[in-house]
Amino acid sequence: MIKFENVGLRYGMGPEVLRDLTFEIAPRSFQFLTGPSGAGKTSLMRLLFLSLRPTRGLITVFGHETSRLGRADLPQLRRRIGVVFQDFRLLDHLTTYENVALPLRVVGREEAEYRADVVDLLNWVGLGERMHVLPPVLSGGEKQRAAIARALITKPEVLLADEPTGNVDPPLARRLLRLFVELNRLGTSVVIATHDLTLMEQFDARRMILADGRIQIDE
Numbered sequence: 001m002i003k004f005e006n007v008g009l010r011y012g013m014g015p016e017v018l019r020d021l022t023f024e025i026a027p028r029s030f031q032f033l034t035g036p037s038g039a040g041k042t043s044l045m046r047l048l049f050l051s052l053r054p055t056r057g058l059i060t061v062f063g064h065e066t067s068r069l070g071r072a073d074l075p076q077l078r079r080r081i082g083v084v085f086q087d088f089r090l091l092d093h094l095t096t097y098e099n100v101a102l103p104l105r106v107v108g109r110e111e112a113e114y115r116a117d118v119v120d121l122l123n124w125v126g127l128g129e130r131m132h133v134l135p136p137v138l139s140g141g142e143k144q145r146a147a148i149a150r151a152l153i154t155k156p157e158v159l160l161a162d163e164p165t166g167n168v169d170p171p172l173a174r175r176l177l178r179l180f181v182e183l184n185r186l187g188t189s190v191v192i193a194t195h196d197l198t199l200m201e202q203f204d205a206r207r208m209i210l211a212d213g214r215i216q217i218d219e
């Protein structure tokens with residue numbers, strides 16, 4: 001569903017930070033993306049989300065070779081990919097409920113039609129009681145779960161999460177992992193970028209390991 005062939009990336013005139021990446025993200029698959037700090041995990045996540053273009057090689061997303069796509073084609077493909085950013089990116093003037101509902105609102109859906117789905121999802125991530133508060137009042141773990149719910153509300157085919165357990169304590173990290181595993185069982189492909197070894201030890205999944213700009217895959 002996402003395919004990289006000999007992909008390379010450099011920023012400006014700098015050295016290549018990613019080199020010769022060839023791999024696939026299969027439908028319904030689960031993988032950890034790992035590697036030392038600065039190895040390029042965030043850069044690779046941005047390539048997967050089409051917010052960066054590779055400097056060489058081919059990236060094919062849902063059957064579309066991305067170098068042939070114009071800017072106007074990207075939003076439609078991106079809607080099929082959910083992303084949880086390291087810094088959550090919640091809007092502080094909207095409630096938790098409104099933040100999660102936002103991706104539906106921006107595509108013109110009526111609230112009456114989606115309200116129950118948003119409430120169900122908030123309950124699923126354990127934020128049912130917190131849906132009417134503003135993000136500044138949420139704890140780090142609650143913000144994380146709100147960001148996950150917002151990424152999932154459009155029922156994406158792939159979920160990308162960058163260090164989703166970076167700001168939470170170990171019991172909550174385990175809970176978030178269970179949430180991702182459950183999501184994967186329901187059919188979504190999951191890519192979790194993390195350097196948290198304890199997290200990876202809790203679930204036997206494919207590991208994509210970045211080092212010196214190259215990728216090694218442990219199936």
Ligand SMILES: Nc1ncnc2c1ncn2[C@@H]1O[C@H](COP(=O)(O)OP(=O)(O)OP(=O)(O)O)[C@@H](O)[C@H]1O
Nearest residue numbers: 011014017035036037038039040041042043044195
């Ligand atoms: N916008 C940018 N401009 C120039 N260089 C960048 C930019 N973003 C990242 N880099 C460089 O690319 C390399 C990979 O960075 P990236 O943030 O992708 O790594 P990472 O594995 O996510 O690191 P961390 O685990 O510390 O978040 C680093 O050498 C970084 O300095």
